[in-house]
Amino acid sequence: MGAINELLNYAQKAWGKEVKQIVESIKLREPFEILVGTVLSQNTNDKNSSIAFMRLKKLTEITPLGIIRVKEEELAKALRVAGLYRERSKRLKELARIIVERYNGDLTWIKCLPLEEARKRLLELPGVGYKTADILLAFYGGRPVLPVDTHIRRIAIRLGYASSKDGYEKIRRALENEIAPEMRIYAHLLLIRFGRNICKARKPLCDVCPITAFCKHFNARAT
Template sequence: MSSEILAIIAKEMDISKFIKNWKLLSPFETLIRTLLSQNTTDKNSLAAFDNLQVKFKNITPEILAKANQSEIQEEIRIAGLHNQKSKRIIEISQIIFSEWNSDFLFIYDLPLEDARKKLMSLPGIGNKTADIILNFVAKRPILPVDTHITRISKRIGLVPQNAKYDDVRQAIESLISEEQIFTIHVSLIFFGRQVCKAINPQCPTCPVNHLCPKIIVVKQKKGKKAKK
């Protein structure tokens, strides 16, 4: 049933505009872009990333490693947590520039788990950011998981409520082909934003309403949250 739900979601979600406008970034740019997206909206993180590009012309490990933190802070303020994020950006940039010689070829060449571990050795870089770089840039067969994907997977009963990041990732990967990973990833995020929302999900008009067990569906009622 879960594989059928995923197939319907992929069919119903229109991600054509996203694919058309998708801009392939370098591994380092993708890392910075994803770091900026933490705890903020896509709109704000993209604005912060664009500000960095305008300010520094090229976003490279060397340029950001040598930048003043105050300069970065000002440009990424819109993304929130600008003090913490600017410090982390410089710290990561210095490691990649001085210790890795700005070399990201390993994301293509190393065995998948080894490449993943190396990315996650950077301060503040977790599973999601590493997997985004590996899948989006290097086209490696690994599914990045965000809060939308986790919520949907638990609601449809694909994974138990206490499932961790890799539990969700592996469960979905087991149901789809490697070629479907990017499409399923994007489709599930769109589905989580538009239909299977955290609060007040659009169950009556949901294309998988007839298949979904609706585990932990939260509806807003008169200022209170009620679980069904």
């Protein structure tokens, strides 16, 4: 049993119920809504990005045409609470425009195309990088990818699955090797909670962490 499995075991007991509900609720959403929600969450805490999402929903329908219709200043006003709002309102309108232009507003190809082709097309969209692309592939597309965010990256490095010099793809593959395909969405959310609450960037709670025996970070400090 590896460190990641021990970690997930612990995280499941702590946050499993909450996380399962989130997985189910995201699966019911339209792909464009997931995309917008993910863009709003970039470099922003969950609380403020969900407030921004609700304000956006009140302002307009969250579809490519809905975003195109609303004025950029109105969009910026709704997104302000989440920060980075000038960039985001601009990029969101650009994103909506390109999705209409290139795909006639339809994102169902995320589900149908071969995985690498779908990923490639997602990455060509403005405001979509590896993490955002993988969120769509996993949550909407049902693809067996593990989206890697900053928490997951930090955990992977501390546990020794990756080095801080490694790029996104290398870290993703290293972790995917440890986690069964059908468990990856669930594991993604569990890992984030573990990272936020236990394996924090500053002052990690190593005294309550169940896997310090596996942890390079902890053992390097202890000695």
